[in-house]
Amino acid sequence: MPEETMTFEVRPAGDTARVIDINGDITAQSEGVLMDAYGRASDDGVKSIVLNFSPLDYMNSGGIGLLVTLLVRAQRQHQSVLAYGLSEHYRQIFELTRLDEAVHIHDSEEAALSAAGVS
Amino acid sequence: MSDENGVAADQPVPDESTAREATNWAKAVSRLNVSEVPEGAMNLNVEGRRLASPIQGFGKMWQKTYQIRIPTAKVSAVDLVETWKQNFPDFWPEGNQFYGPLTGIAPGEVAVLNMTLPGKMKLSTGVMVLYADEESFTLMTPEGHMFAGWITFSATEVEDETVAQAQVLMRASDPIFELGLTLGGHKQENVFWEETLTNVAKRFGHEGDVDTAVVCVDQKRQWGRWRNIWQSSAIRSTFYMFGAPGRAIKRGLSRKS
Numbered sequence: 621m622p623e624e625t626m627t628f629e630v631r632p633a634g635d636t637a638r639v640i641d642i643n644g645d646i647t648a649q650s651e652g653v654l655m656d657a658y659g660r661a662s663d664d665g666v667k668s669i670v671l672n673f674s675p676l677d678y679m680n681s682g683g684i685g686l687l688v689t690l691l692v693r694a695q696r697q698h699q700s701v702l703a704y705g706l707s708e709h710y711r712q713i714f715e716l717t718r719l720d721e722a723v724h725i726h727d728s729e730e731a732a733l734s735a736a737g738v739s
Numbered sequence: 740m741s742d743e744n745g746v747a748a749d750q751p752v753p754d755e756s757t758a759r760e761a762t763n764w765a766k767a768v769s770r771l772n773v774s775e776v777p778e779g780a781m782n783l784n785v786e787g788r789r790l791a792s793p794i795q796g797f798g799k800m801w802q803k804t805y806q807i808r809i810p811t812a813k814v815s816a817v818d819l820v821e822t823w824k825q826n827f828p829d830f831w832p833e834g835n836q837f838y839g840p841l842t843g844i845a846p847g848e849v850a851v852l853n854m855t856l857p858g859k860m861k862l863s864t865g866v867m868v869l870y871a872d873e874e875s876f877t878l879m880t881p882e883g884h885m886f887a888g889w890i891t892f893s894a895t896e897v898e899d900e901t902v903a904q905a906q907v908l909m910r911a912s913d914p915i916f917e918l919g920l921t922l923g924g925h926k927q928e929n930v931f932w933e934e935t936l937t938n939v940a941k942r943f944g945h946e947g948d949v950d951t952a953v954v955c956v957d958q959k960r961q962w963g964r965w966r967n968i969w970q971s972s973a974i975r976s977t978f979y980m981f982g983a984p985g986r987a988i989k990r991g992l993s994r995k996s
Binding site for chain 2 (some may be wrong): 648678680682691692696709710712713715716717718722
């Protein structure tokens with residue numbers, strides 16, 4: 621999928637969290653779009669980045685690499701990274717790559733935001 | 740009753756993404772299992788190990804990208820990756836062995852690696868094929884490997900050139916490997932992948948220079964991971980090598996009795 625057909629929207633969720641809707645594919649070509657979305661999400665005071673994988677079409681190993689890079693950037697800003705909307709397949713991929721040890725996975729946006737301390 | 744593609748009419752047809760997920764990614768495993776070990780291979784530090792991503796590593800996090808450009812007239816991206824997958828060990832520099840399945844690189848396959856380190860030290864470790872499609876494939880390392888992370892091999896066509904690439908995302912697994920990387924290991928790794936890409940290009944009748952880009956993604960070391968040293972493939976391989984004379988004597992005695 622060409623980079624311009626991916627849309628990673630950023631939504632506010634309270635004062636301290638932002639949700640990034642991952643729409644389309646995540647591959648190595650998504651780096652610009654994903655990091656731009658992360659940059660928009662990282663306002664002052666944001667403590668949690670919530671990744672919404674519900675609209676995800678496909679992710680390859682390059683996409684997993686990008687998530688690791690995003691995680692490092694978030695940790696540098698003392699932010700936690702949470703995720704929801706992962707299909708069973710991608711939950712297993714997160715377990716296989718042990719990304720689930722650093723990205724907190726939840727079943728729904730409500731659960732993820734609750735864990736992020738957003739009421 | 741089947742349609743023209745042989746799909747039963749009453750069966751749900753998986754969409755394209757689902758089909759790609761099923762065929763391109765390795766199945767979930769908690770621990771690695773080596774199915775076949777060729778004679779002469781040293782098989783240590785793989786069986787029963789878990790995979791380790793850069794998150795589980797110790798050292799600074801690096802992204803290293805190696806690229807070589809080949810005229811597309813000589814090889815397309817898809818053909819290059821297919822050849823690379825089928826003949827992966829052939830492109831490695833001399834002195835290093837990749838004992839993979841004879842069928843080539845496929846998701847979920849585990850390969851044993853025997854590497855030669857400086858000082859002629861032999862090191863046994865392995866990798867699992869995490870992902871493979873027509874244009875890329877990714878190998879992920881187990882706990883105890885020199886580094887925690889993965890290497891993605893890919894090819895893309897840019898104008899009239901096919902760009903073959905190896906990209907490593909890694910942290911040194913433990914403090915000893917971190918020290919080794921700092922004291923020349925990074926340079927040695929660069930040479931390793933530059934030679935590999937040069938060999939790939941030669942297969943298609945092309946000689947060229949490899950472009951190398953190294954980025955430190957995270958300067959911080961994860962000191963909480965220092966205990967990874969207990970699984971170090973270097974330490975375990977060294978003890979194994981020291982024990983070789985004793986094992987040879989024991990084998991000799993058991994044959995006589």
